[in-house]
Amino acid sequence: MRKFGTAAILAGGKSTRMGFDKQLLKINEKKLIDKLVSKLSVEFEEIIVVTNSPEYYLDFNFKVVKDIIVEKGPLSGIHAGLKESNSQFVYFIACDMPNINLKYIRYMKYKIRDLDMDIKACVTRFGVNIEPFNGFYSKDIVLDIEDYLAQGKRSLNQLIKQLQTYYVEEEEARMFSPNWDMFLNLNTKEDLEYFLKDNCNIS
Ligand SMILES: Nc1nc2c(ncn2[C@@H]2O[C@H](COP(=O)(O)OP(=O)(O)OP(=O)(O)O)[C@@H](O)[C@H]2O)c(=O)[nH]1
Numbered sequence: 001m002r003k004f005g006t007a008a009i010l011a012g013g014k015s016t017r018m019g020f021d022k023q024l025l026k027i028n029e030k031k032l033i034d035k036l037v038s039k040l041s042v043e044f045e046e047i048i049v050v051t052n053s054p055e056y057y058l059d060f061n062f063k064v065v066k067d068i069i070v071e072k073g074p075l076s077g078i079h080a081g082l083k084e085s086n087s088q089f090v091y092f093i094a095c096d097m098p099n100i101n102l103k104y105i106r107y108m109k110y111k112i113r114d115l116d117m118d119i120k121a122c123v124t125r126f127g128v129n130i131e132p133f134n135g136f137y138s139k140d141i142v143l144d145i146e147d148y149l150a151q152g153k154r155s156l157n158q159l160i161k162q163l164q165t166y167y168v169e170e171e172e173a174r175m176f177s178p179n180w181d182m183f184l185n186l187n188t189k190e191d192l193e194y195f196l197k198d199n200c201n202i203s
Pocket of ligand 1: 010011012013014015016017018022050051052067070071072073074075076077078093094095096187
C-alpha cells in the first residue's frame with residue numbers, strides 16, 4: 001500500500017501533571033516519540049514533531065518545527081504543524097499517546113479522501129464528547145485558528161464544533177479499539193505506572 005500524507009506529533013506542552021517533560025517519556029528504555037515515529041512512518045510520507053525544545057531532536061531524521069503562536073496549548077501546535085506540512089490534511093497525535101492504531105488511522109485517511117464533502121476536520125465522537133487527537137485537520141483552518149486565538153479562545157474542542165467536522169461515531173471507532181485504548185494518554189505518573197504494569201513487554 002502506497003504511503004502518503006503527513007502526521008504530526010504534538011510535543012510542546014507544559015506536562016504539569018506528569019512532573020517531567022512528556023516528550024521525553026520512555027517505555028521499556030525506548031523513547032515513546034521514537035516508537036510513534038517509527039509506526040507512523042509506515043503510513044505517512046512526512047512526519048513532523050511540533051516542539052518548543054528542538055534541542056532534544058538534534059539527531060532526528062524527521063521535520064522538527066516550533067510553535068509560531070506560542071503558549072496557547074494544543075492549538076499552537078496544530079497551527080504550526082498545519083502551516084509547515086506539505087499535505088492538505090494532517091494527522092495529529094499527542095506525544096503521550098502510546099497506542100497507535102494504524103488500521104484506524106488508515107480508515108480515517110481513506111474516509112477523508114473518499115468523502116464527497118468539504119470537511120475541515122475528522123475526529124472521533126463518543127456521546128457529546130470529542131477526542132481531538134488521533135484525528136485529522138485541514139490546512140484550510142490555519143486562519144480560523146489564528147482568528148480564534150486572537151479572540152483569546154483556546155479550546156480545541158470548541159473550535160472543532162465550529163468547523164465543518166466529520167465525526168466518526170463511537171460504535172464505529174470501537175470496532176478498531178474495543179476498550180478505547182487507542183485514545184489513552186499518559187498525563188500523570190500514575191497513568192504511566194498503570195500503563196507500564198500492563199505493557200512491560202510492549203515493543
Ligand atoms: N506544540 C505544542 N504542543 C502542545 C502545547 N500545549 C500542549 N501541547 C501538546 O498537546 C497534547 C495535549 O496536551 P496536554 O497533555 O493537555 O497538556 P500539557 O501542557 O502537555 O500537560 P499539562 O500541563 O499536564 O496539562 C500534548 O501532546 C502536548 O505536548 C503547546 O503549547 N504547543
